[in-house]
Amino acid sequence: MGVDTARSILLAVGSWDPEPWVAAIRAGDPERPLQVWPDLPVPSTVGYALVWEPPQGVLARLSGLKAIFSLCAGVDRLMAQPDLPYLPIVRVVNSDLARRMTEWVVLQVLIHHRRQRTYDRQQAARIWKELRQPAADEVRVGIMGLGVLGRDAAIVLRRIGFDVAGWSRRPANLPDIACFHGPDALDRFLARTDILVSLLPLTPQTRGILGIRLFEKLASDGPLGGPVLVNAGRGGLQVEADIIAAIEQGVLVGASLDVFESEPLDPKSPLWSLPNVVITPHAAAASEPKALIPPILDQIRKFEAGKPLRNLVDRDAMY
């Protein structure tokens, strides 16, 4: 039996700074050979590719490749590569990432719930005026996507006191959270939602789902004066022209958007200046090398010892 020499790592992180990733890999496994794109002196020795937006064609060149580790939770751009090898893809499932996302989601829900944008405007105009404040349990938050991130956010929002529901593809069960699943339950889920939080992956089934027809099905009788959209999933989930129209027509009374159809968001987009719209630059939950690399190296070591890989992308479901 020949010796398996394909045990080196290829790091390909697109426009990100590779340095912190390299430092974390070297600290976690100093003995492991590492090649950092675009330096790929011996492609045949690469066993593991750690990637964020790798250039097309690179992965297909790695004849000894055994597994691909996505350095972000969403794998839509990776899955869209036409020459993606049919190998296991491990995605990010990490408590650091989940905590970061939950912080962002809770912040946005509270900004709308506590009318922070209105208070910002009042402060700018030196107006002292207290606004009526509904209790958290009067506000129905609906989370689309009850996966690793959606569940964490749901539990914390519930703990704060919101009336929380979630919607997923397959049945889910979470204490004190109303769980809906599948296309047949979507309308019922929307009808009981004042603040809609999207933490869906981008797949052929979810592309464009956040459009005017969906917004019109949200609850319009809630204590915030109308429904609010919060999207940190992917920009391809949303139809931005519909969000703009919905805000202008009062179908939505606010939105918080971290992701966009095209990033960076065009400086000319009306979204920048609509009232009660919060824009963040795809910053809800950053991939942190110090947090993400140790469990990846641990998985590689266990895999080499014959253990199965965990957190694999389902190639059929595309997430």
Ligand code: NDP
């Ligand atoms: P998961 O794969 O753990 O969860 C995805 C959830 O979406 C699951 O509950 C899944 O259902 C549900 N879902 C998928 N397709 C459908 C569908 N057709 N109908 C209904 N529900 C569906 O992903 P994560 O929670 O880890 O991450 C979610 C997304 O967040 C990522 O894909 C990424 O795009 C985005 N993200 C954004 C970041 C940012 O900074 N803005 C940072 C990190 C992630 P089921 O439970 O049945 O499988």
Ligand code: OXD
């Ligand atoms: C992710 C992201 O998917 O940063 O992890 O968007």
